[in-house]
Amino acid sequence: METRITDEYQRVSEEGYDTECEKVANMLDMVIDGEASTEEQVYFNNHLEKCVSCFESHQKQKLLKGLVSGHLKRVIVPESLALSIKAKIQETL
Amino acid sequence: MSEQTGKQMSKEEKDARFEAELLPVLDPLYNFAYRLTLDEDDANDLVQETYLKAYRFFDYFEQGTNAKAWLFRILKNSFINEFRKKSKQPAKVDYSEVEGYYNSEDVEGESGVASTTDMRTESVQDLIGDEVASALNTLPVDFRTVIILCDLEGFTYEEMAKILDIPIGTVRSRLHRARNSLKEKLEKYAKSMGYNS
Ligand SMILES: [Zn+2]
Numbered sequence: 096m097e098t099r100i101t102d103e104y105q106r107v108s109e110e111g112y113d114t115e116c117e118k119v120a121n122m123l124d125m126v127i128d129g130e131a132s133t134e135e136q137v138y139f140n141n142h143l144e145k146c147v148s149c150f151e152s153h154q155k156q157k158l159l160k161g162l163v164s165g166h167l168k169r170v171i172v173p174e175s176l177a178l179s180i181k182a183k184i185q186e187t188l
Numbered sequence: 189m190s191e192q193t194g195k196q197m198s199k200e201e202k203d204a205r206f207e208a209e210l211l212p213v214l215d216p217l218y219n220f221a222y223r224l225t226l227d228e229d230d231a232n233d234l235v236q237e238t239y240l241k242a243y244r245f246f247d248y249f250e251q252g253t254n255a256k257a258w259l260f261r262i263l264k265n266s267f268i269n270e271f272r273k274k275s276k277q278p279a280k281v282d283y284s285e286v287e288g289y290y291n292s293e294d295v296e297g298e299s300g301v302a303s304t305t306d307m308r309t310e311s312v313q314d315l316i317g318d319e320v321a322s323a324l325n326t327l328p329v330d331f332r333t334v335i336i337l338c339d340l341e342g343f344t345y346e347e348m349a350k351i352l353d354i355p356i357g358t359v360r361s362r363l364h365r366a367r368n369s370l371k372e373k374l375e376k377y378a379k380s381m382g383y384n385s
Contacts, residue, residue, distance in 0.1 A: 167320050168317045170228070185203065
């Protein structure tokens with residue numbers, strides 16, 4: 096499996112598709128943030144099947160996003176905060 | 189139009205609507221404030237100020253619009269205009285000392301891995317969370333902001349553009365630079381933990 100991907104990648108590189116990697120790198124954030132269009136998404140996925148280097152970049156960027164979304168602890172809102180907001184609002188005309 | 193209907197509301201109606209539509213955002217808003225100020229008291233003040241401002245302008249707030257994005261925008265502007273000066277600067281973490289130690293060839297990568305796997309999963313999770321937080325806290329506030337908005341709060345690029353009052357293209361490039369910067373800091377940490385990538 097891995098050999099096949101690498102072979103494909105080398106074949107593509109020899110054909111001079113370097114800008115395809117650049118194009119894909121530029122789409123990376125949009126793809127992981129769900130901001131890419133269907134067309135871009137398809138283009139991206141197709142490229143990843145034949146390019147192990149972009150495949151790895153994608154994995155790393157997803158991991159990074161996951162570290163923030165999955166591991167960064169949320170702070171607990173002090174119980175008094177909602178009450179004091181309500182109190183201040185009631186005083187306001 | 190909507191101003192008229194807003195002004196016709198009784199104080200009780202207005203308060204009830206305000207509480208129902210805007211108070212559910214309290215948790216994410218407080219978290220955002222905390223990540224900006226890095227101080228619980230400052231976050232508390234900033235959130236209160238945001239809600240009071242929102243209340244003053246609530247007559248202009250149209251039902252069904254994005255309350256969360258609106259409040260985040262008010263909070264972010266309050267932070268920039270008034271708060272930034274008095275809030276504490278993020279603690280500067282000096283990685284160079286740790287780096288020098290862990291990157292020296294005397295330290296075997298394997299021993300680092302072994303000690304991590306010995307720990308209970310929960311404390312490893314905490315450790316990662318703490319490390320992500322401290323890496324994030326060393327980033328410039330503009331970088332921290334886009335990462336929080338996007339990865340923690342799940343705002344779209346369009347919403348972020350409205351909250352930050354910048355073009356979508358700037359959102360994208362700022363987010364990209366912010367992630368590179370965070371990645372760099374976390375890679376140093378990964379190396380120190382014995383991971384190689
Ligand atoms: Zn590629």
